[in-house]
């Protein structure tokens with residue numbers, strides 16, 4: 001609409017205009033009276049959550065995690081687990097998550113961050129305290145949720161991963177070692193031996209070889225390397241299959257999962 005045209009409409013209204021405006025005002029007044037004289041409309045309402053994380057977890061800054069919100073009706077036990085994905089640094093500053101149209105009632109609410117990305121709730125994963133939320137009949141429900149660590153800052157973390165090897169002689173009674181090293185000087189922090197399959201040693205090819213350091217690694221940044229100890233001396237020798245050093249973060253009391261090493 002041009003400036004000139006707008007001026008005509010606002011400044012010199014036609015008789016038809018006044019009729020329409022008067023009718024519209026009357027209609028609005030009628031609506032106002034109706035809404036004033038009855039109870040608010042009942043029905044499902046949005047749940048607007050302010051979700052944040054407080055803790056010491058030190059993830060890869062590009063990693064995204066799923067936050068699951070358990071929202072269960074106290075009376076009917078019905079509900080669901082809506083979720084969203086986010087980076088942990090974004091969650092530290094808080095973000096809003098809206099769950100649309102839930103039936104009014106008293107709900108149980110608890111949220112959890114799936115640190116291990118396995119779709120299940122592990123006891124060490126950041127989570128919120130259980131709380132109750134009343135979803136009113138006439139307006140959206142608001143709630144703050146704080147996810148916090150289940151561990152303390154000085155707790156040790158651990159690494160979980162696998163090794164693969166496609167070379168000749170991909171099975172044997174030799175041992176496979178995983179070494180967690182400090183990045184500055186490659187000194188060893190923890191060395192673990194992969195469990196032998198059926199007590200007969202390592203067999204690559206059909207299965208990746210699984211390892212865990214268990215809770216032995218202080219929080220920090222490390223490199224992990226794996227080698228196949230062919231001569232059985234408990235140390236790496238130059239002719240033995242070995243993988244590249246993989247950088248990992250270890251957070252207090254949390255596992256670093258998915259550390260995969262390809263031996264050559």
Ligand SMILES: [Ca+2]
Nearest residue numbers: 116118120122
């Ligand atoms: Ca999990």
Ligand SMILES: [Ca+2]
Nearest residue numbers: 229233235237
């Ligand atoms: Ca060796």
